[in-house]
Amino acid sequence: MKLRNVFASALAIAVLSAAASAAPGHKPGEGHDHPEETAYGKPGDPKKPARIVQIVFREDDGKMLFLPNNLKVRKGEQIRFQLRNNGVLDHEFVVGTVEENLKHMKEMEKNPDMEHDDPNAKRLKPKATGEIVWQFTKAGTFDFSCLIPGHRQAGMFGTIIVE
Template sequence: MKRILLSAALAVALPSIAWADAGHSSGEPYGEPGDSRKPARIVQIVMREADERMEFVPKNIKIRRGQQIKFVIRNNGEMNHEIVIGTLEGNLKHGAQMAKNPDMEHDDPNMRRLVPKASDSLIWKFTKAGEFDFSCLIPGHREAGMSGTIIVQ
């Protein structure tokens, strides 16, 4: 019976630990998922490849602390891209893990992956002031220029 209980406890705890090790945790320093029923400032972001680079347009976004943002994201490129909102340290750590596991799939509220010519949205509430990162963590994409900064004042 103890072995069954221990196995059940590990089955519940290990995914949470793995999720936290990947740079995810509850109470993120950069905010929390937004509420689609509440008003939000709309910020459009385009993903694209241009002149042998990959990029987000715009690359820098300024917002107010406490503001809920609806990112309307469009992949105008010819490749799959993703956007991951986080701290620079967390995104770099997660990017290193993705380099080892390029087929890693996500279903986190702070990220979206889009096929070419697709659109999606992501609602996020920035609860703390600071400088945060958004990146495409598909291996090689951030290194090709696909990152940006969110400044929360």
Template structure:
């Protein structure tokens, strides 16, 4: 592989998130960034691996009301790096395919957080639309190991 090929691949990996990501205040499929000063409730989410090779979120599904602003406190209680991405099933599948091609891709999206083991972070989110959405870890192999769940907004 020559230097031009490596440089081109690196530039594409850097450009894809910037081109695909809406602004931090724009509405996305599952809603939009919320105001941390006006949170309706806090939900704690844990990311774990099991002894039999599963990778899971606890809780395994989430349910919210349309218009609700939620503070999602996400903790990586596992031994591997994980991420939490909140989006539509279709958008997560597109993102997942991109991650397969560019596994070291970094994110700067308000609907996602990547955490090392024993780290915590949060996403404040307002669910502006009813429907079914998904939260998932899109690091290659993690989704297939069970690391995804439904989000229902009523």
């Protein structure tokens, strides 16, 4: 009987320790201590300095646009994207590789109401604002796109060059 109680206590301690190691509001393993790095960087730290880049979403004469749609970033630089949807439609901003964004765009065609809750993506209603903090840890040419069906095809994409 004593052995069973010791085992139960050890199991309870292990479960509580695992839960405590996760950041508040996150599932275990989703804390911000070791953010997952991608080919185009990793989630930034909002508490650290970052260069502010304002991105405006809009529609104009049948085109959908990001302004600006071309950025240069230094390797290792952290960017605070301040996003503003000046359009009359929902739009989103997704940072990734061209290949990843094109693949995800195909998935979005099958599920057009899919909403992103990722550190590299933000969907905004008309006249809304939002923010993404991202650190570009690798050199290369990367993409940002609106992956709502038809939007990228209407011109809503841009390029990030990391040197």
